[in-house]
Amino acid sequence: xxxxDLLIGFLKVGLFAFGGAYGxxxxxxxxxxxxxxxxxxxxxxMIAVSESTPGPIMVNLATYVGSSQAGFPGALIATxxxxxxxxxxxxxxxxxxxxxxxxxxxxxxxxxMKPCIIGIILATGLYMILHNCVDSSIQFSLNTTAIxxxxxxxxxxxxxxKILKKGISPIGLIGISAVAGIIIYGW
Numbered sequence: 001x002x003x004x005d006l007l008i009g010f011l012k013v014g015l016f017a018f019g020g021a022y023g024x025x026x027x028x029x030x031x032x033x034x035x036x037x038x039x040x041x042x043x044x045x046m047i048a049v050s051e052s053t054p055g056p057i058m059v060n061l062a063t064y065v066g067s068s069q070a071g072f073p074g075a076l077i078a079t080x081x082x083x084x085x086x087x088x089x090x091x092x093x094x095x096x097x098x099x100x101x102x103x104x105x106x107x108x109x110x111x112x113m114k115p116c117i118i119g120i121i122l123a124t125g126l127y128m129i130l131h132n133c134v135d136s137s138i139q140f141s142l143n144t145t146a147i148x149x150x151x152x153x154x155x156x157x158x159x160x161x162k163i164l165k166k167g168i169s170p171i172g173l174i175g176i177s178a179v180a181g182i183i184i185y186g187w
Contacts, residue, residue, distance in 0.1 A: 002070045003077050009035055010062050010081035017058060017082075018113065022121045024058045028065075037069050044131065052174050058082055145184060153177055 009031045017024030025047060032038050038046065050060035059079055066078025093101070100106055133146045156176060160168035168176075 002074065005035055006066050006070060006074055006078045007081045009037075010066070010078045011085065013058070013062070014082040014085035018117060022057070022124060023117045025061075025124045026120060028058065028061055032065055037065055040131070044128065047128075052178055149177075149180060149184060153180070 013024060013027050013031055017027050029040075029043060032043055033040065046061060046064045047057070050057045050064065053060055059082060062078040062082040063075045066074035066076070068074075070077070129150060133143050133150060134141075153173065153176065157168060157173055
């Protein structure tokens with residue numbers, strides 16, 4: 001039964017996740033919490049691990065969730081389910097619908113979806129910041145360590161553009177935040 005649930009749950013994610021992996025995080029969160037596979041805190045940790053490991057975040061999350069619920073077969077099923085819709089859609093576009101992308105109406109639809117995707121990504125980022133900076137286990141207290149770390153990492157990200165004239169890469173920022181997390185929370 002868990003295999004079928006993983007297949008259906010991650011097919012939903014694969015079918016309706018527009019805007020890339022960051023836009024898919026709210027959908028993955030809804031599916032994972034609806035099936036009761038993980039709690040919110042564990043999902044947040046898995047998102048962090050998925051961002052810092054090689055490969056697409058959505059695929060990494062599906063693999064981790066599938067593995068945690070049903071071992072290696074679960075990881076295979078969840079990963080295949082999340083990738084399959086995109087694979088089929090890309091094949092159809094490349095083979096049958098190549099000219100459709102040049103249609104001005106299709107271009108207008110795609111341009112109209114961009115602000116929505118930006119809003120979804122921004123809402124997810126703000127949710128994660130608030131969730132990590134406010135400790136809800138103690139009647140609404142602020143986690144000053146998380147707030148300071150967020151401010152410092154934001155300053156590094158935005159300040160690096162002035163110093164490096166190019167800005168820091170997302171991989172570099174993930175590396176810095178991983179080292180800072182180990183130093184601050186590990187010791």
